[in-house]
Amino acid sequence: MTRPSPFSVRGRRALMVMRDEREIAIMRRQLNRLGMTILEHDPAEVPPDETVDVVVMDADTIPIKSDLAAAWKTGAPIIALIGTETPSRLKWLLDLQPASFLIKPLRSAGLYTALVVAFDAAQRRVDEAAHIERLEDRIRSRRVVFAAVLKIMRGHGLAEADAFTLIRQTAMRHRTTIEQLSADIIAVGGMPNRTTRTA
Amino acid sequence: MIAVQLPGLLMKKPSIPLGLVFSQSGPYAMMAGEMRKSALMAVDEINESDAFDFVFAPHLRDPGGVVAGYHTACADLIREVQVDHIVGCYTSASRKQVIPIVERTERLLWHPARYEGFESSDNVIYVGAAPNQHVVPLVRHMLDHISGDVFCIGSNYIWTWEMNRVIREIVTSAGGRILAERLLELGETAVDHIVKEIIERKPPVVFNTLVGESSYAFMRALHAAATRADLSIPMLSCSLCEPELKLIGSAASVGCVTSSAYFESIDGPENRAFVARWKARHGRDSDPCVDGLSTYVCVMLLARAIRRAGSADVAAVRRAAANHRYDSPQGPIWVDPDNNHCFLTPRLARSVPGCQFKIFWEADAPERPDPYLLNLDLTAIGTGTQKSNDAMTKRSNHLRVVK
Numbered sequence: 279m280t281r282p283s284p285f286s287v288r289g290r291r292a293l294m295v296m297r298d299e300r301e302i303a304i305m306r307r308q309l310n311r312l313g314m315t316i317l318e319h320d321p322a323e324v325p326p327d328e329t330v331d332v333v334v335m336d337a338d339t340i341p342i343k344s345d346l347a348a349a350w351k352t353g354a355p356i357i358a359l360i361g362t363e364t365p366s367r368l369k370w371l372l373d374l375q376p377a378s379f380l381i382k383p384l385r386s387a388g389l390y391t392a393l394v395v396a397f398d399a400a401q402r403r404v405d406e407a408a409h410i411e412r413l414e415d416r417i418r419s420r421r422v423v424f425a426a427v428l429k430i431m432r433g434h435g436l437a438e439a440d441a442f443t444l445i446r447q448t449a450m451r452h453r454t455t456i457e458q459l460s461a462d463i464i465a466v467g468g469m470p471n472r473t474t475r476t477a
Numbered sequence: 478m479i480a481v482q483l484p485g486l487l488m489k490k491p492s493i494p495l496g497l498v499f500s501q502s503g504p505y506a507m508m509a510g511e512m513r514k515s516a517l518m519a520v521d522e523i524n525e526s527d528a529f530d531f532v533f534a535p536h537l538r539d540p541g542g543v544v545a546g547y548h549t550a551c552a553d554l555i556r557e558v559q560v561d562h563i564v565g566c567y568t569s570a571s572r573k574q575v576i577p578i579v580e581r582t583e584r585l586l587w588h589p590a591r592y593e594g595f596e597s598s599d600n601v602i603y604v605g606a607a608p609n610q611h612v613v614p615l616v617r618h619m620l621d622h623i624s625g626d627v628f629c630i631g632s633n634y635i636w637t638w639e640m641n642r643v644i645r646e647i648v649t650s651a652g653g654r655i656l657a658e659r660l661l662e663l664g665e666t667a668v669d670h671i672v673k674e675i676i677e678r679k680p681p682v683v684f685n686t687l688v689g690e691s692s693y694a695f696m697r698a699l700h701a702a703a704t705r706a707d708l709s710i711p712m713l714s715c716s717l718c719e720p721e722l723k724l725i726g727s728a729a730s731v732g733c734v735t736s737s738a739y740f741e742s743i744d745g746p747e748n749r750a751f752v753a754r755w756k757a758r759h760g761r762d763s764d765p766c767v768d769g770l771s772t773y774v775c776v777m778l779l780a781r782a783i784r785r786a787g788s789a790d791v792a793a794v795r796r797a798a799a800n801h802r803y804d805s806p807q808g809p810i811w812v813d814p815d816n817n818h819c820f821l822t823p824r825l826a827r828s829v830p831g832c833q834f835k836i837f838w839e840a841d842a843p844e845r846p847d848p849y850l851l852n853l854d855l856t857a858i859g860t861g862t863q864k865s866n867d868a869m870t871k872r873s874n875h876l877r878v879v880k
Contacts, residue, residue: 298545338570342638343660361573362635364595366642383577 284397287390288313290331295319295350296359297339304384305334312390321346330354332396335374336382338362342370350374355400357392359384377403419457426460433468444469493789495520495533495776496554498565498575503542504664504689508768509567511720512589513537515769516564518758519776529784533776536560540571547574555582561789562587564775567768569593569635576601585791587779589771591715591738593639594848600791602798603818604775604810605768606738609847611715612640614823615736616647617858618838623711623734624681625653630671630695631686633660640686640715643850650855656680661687666694672702675710682711685733692717693725700729718766722832733828738821739767739807740834751806764832765806774805778812809843818846 282290292314296302302318309316319326321339324346333350336359340346347370350356355377360367371379377396380388423445430441448469449459462470499513500506517535524532536558540546547566554560555578563579564587566572572588579586579600586598591605619627625648631637637660645655656678659671672695675683687695696712703710712733719741722730741752741764751773755765765773778798783789786797799814808822820843826834847853 300545300548341633343633343658362569362595364593364635364639364642366638367635369642382573 281401282397284394284401287393287397289315290397291315291317291329292393293317293319293326293328293330293333293354295321295333295335295339297321297336298382301336301359301382301384304386305389308386308389309334312393325349325353332357332377332393332400335359335376336361337367337371338382342366347374355396355403357396416457419460422464423456423460426463429463429468490530490532492532492534493562493783494558494560495535495779496538496551496558496560496563496565497535498538498540498547498550498554498563500542500546500567501539505567506542507689507720507724508766509542511766511769512565512567512772514759515765515773516776518755519773519780522754523776523780529780531783531789533780538565544568544570544574547571548578551575551578551586555579555584561585561791562779562794564589564772564779566590569596572596572601583791585779585794587775589775590768591771593636594850595639597816597818597848599795599817601817602775602778602795602812603816603846603848604778605771606821606823607818607846607848608639608643608850609853610738610821610823610844611736612643613647613850613853613858614825614838614840615713615715615734616644618734618736618825619682619684619713620648620651620653620858623713625651626656626680627653627682627684628656628659628675628678628680629684629686630657630659630661631684632663632665632688632691634663636688637686640684644684647853647855647858651858661691661695663691664689665691668695668698671695672698675699676702676706676708679708680710682713684713685717686715688716693721696725696733697729717828718768719764719832719834720766722828722834723764727830727832730828730832731830735826735828735834737767737824737826737834739765739770740824740826740836741765742826742834742836743807743824745806745808747804747808748806767807770806774803774807774810777805778803778810811843813846816846816848818848820845 292309294305294316306316317328317330331354333354333356335356338361351374356374358371358376358379359382360379361382377399378392380392426445427438427441430436430444431438445459446456449456497516499509501510520533520535523529536554538550538554540550551563554563562585566575566588567590569592575586576598580598584600586601588601588603589605591611594608627648629641629644631641641658648655685692714733714735717733717735752765756763781803782794782798782801785801786793798812800811802809802811810819810821812819822840822843824836824839826836829835
């Protein structure tokens with residue numbers, strides 16, 4: 279799957295969650311110029327089900343202590359429009375994990391940068407989540423690897439380091455992961471009798 | 478500016494247009510009305526004074542309490558009337574509407590109201606108190622003399638959110654607890670459920686950051702319920718003022734410990750003379766309040782800066798206002814050029830019968846404004862270094878000494 283470049287914004291869908299008419303007009307004009315599809319949503323309403331690529335949200339329009347804030351937490355990257363810089367407001371904003379932000383009042387400049395940073399941050403977040411999931415898989419299978427090492431130590435009369443080396447080298451030969459081979463070792467009660475050399 | 482000498486005794490002074498932006502309708506029309514009255518009183522005093530060789534021509538605008546109306550009003554004042562200086566705005570939302578246009582057109586907004594801080598524009602002179610000058614002294618007093626366990630109630634908007642954050646930060650660092658944080662929508666007067674909760678839980682102290690009608694309704698209801706239950710629960714406020722005490726009613730308004738840079742009861746020749754002038758102008762039953770006085774001070778600071786600069790030019794006035802001391806009714810005040818906020822004297826008072834405040838503490842000297850609370854030393858608060866005689870007995874056991 280080829281990833282869209284964060285610089286390519288044309289055709290992406292933006293959801294505007296804003297109230298100030300003057301700023302809405304500026305935002306609409308700039309998003310149109312960038313060839314994006316615009317959806318608009320009242321800040322007082324619960325988030326819509328629509329799938330969008332980015333949410334442009336006027337942070338000052340949503341009360342800090344409200345269920346609405348939590349409802350926005352999942353989903354598309356958020357570009358926060360900031361007027362009030364008090365720590366109470368900023369803490370609320372941090373909980374939303376905005377991908378980028380713009381300071382109000384809006385100008386014609388700045389939106390493209392905010393979009394690119396948001397799309398890039400969102401892609402990095404997806405990549406990192408996948409990376410972390412892989413690492414967590416490996417942590418979860420550590421018990422299996424340890425059990426396989428013990429089995430090989432006993433079966434082949436090897437020290438721990440040598441048993442692990444044998445498993446690693448066999449896994450490389452079989453073009454599989456240490457975790458998968460370890461699972462096989464547990465399943466068959468010893469080193470699987472695979473002669474297929476694919477290398 | 479050169480005054481033109483006319484034949485005879487009459488001397489015609491040059492006129493400087495001055496924008497005044499206050500809402501005469503909407504949720505805070507009462508306070509804005511006091512501010513408008515005070516601005517016009519200051520303008521008349523300047524215009525009648527021999528000490529100034531110019532007069533102000535006031536141009537009033539009424540945004541009607543609508544946030545977007547402030548931008549429109551100021552745009553009109555700047556483009557059509559060509560004012561360099563605007564005095565006005567009460568809420569932070571309205572000020573933030575005006576800042577872009579005064580910054581873009583290089584004008585000055587003189588902002589009278591205390592606010593929650595975390596802002597510093599080159600094109601605003603902040604004459605109201607910064608958070609280190611209002612909420613911090615009050616929380617310090619609470620920790621030292623009342624309790625570290627506090628029940629917070631406020632209006633659901635930026636002022637309360639930020640006040641509660643500051644209270645929580647100071648209180649928890651001193652080992653106290655926020656017992657509750659209850660919010661009411663702006664203008665909401667259905668307060669019975671919260672009053673009931675307070676009577677049931679009997680917190681050692683209630684911190685009230687409600688504004689307007691919500692606050693009046695809450696104070697009346699709590700007073701009635703506490704009287705029935707034979708309870709006395711101290712209340713704290715950063716915004717209560719004399720005209721509000723009257724609206725609440727003489728019985729229910731008594732006993733609220735309030736932090737403010739101005740009370741009508743300040744003893745000093747400048748304030749006594751000011752109150753006398755106020756009553757001569759507005760009637761014996763009328764009382765000045767902190768936001769009104771602060772608006773008066775805005776106009777006076779501006780007039781004195783124009784006189785010192787010899788021009789109404791914004792850059793020259795900003796330079797002339799910096800560190801230029803004015804002995805105002807609220808005491809000496811001057812603009813700190815580091816952040817355009819003012820050095821002023823924080824005070825604590827207790828509301829007493831007769832809808833007045835009795836001041837029991839004031840800072841030794843005007844305090845440097847700290848809008849970002851950069852110098853808030855949490856380790857120095859709540860250590861009980863300034864206890865009154867009864868402080869030890871009243872002090873909560875939950876407080877630990879932080880050294």
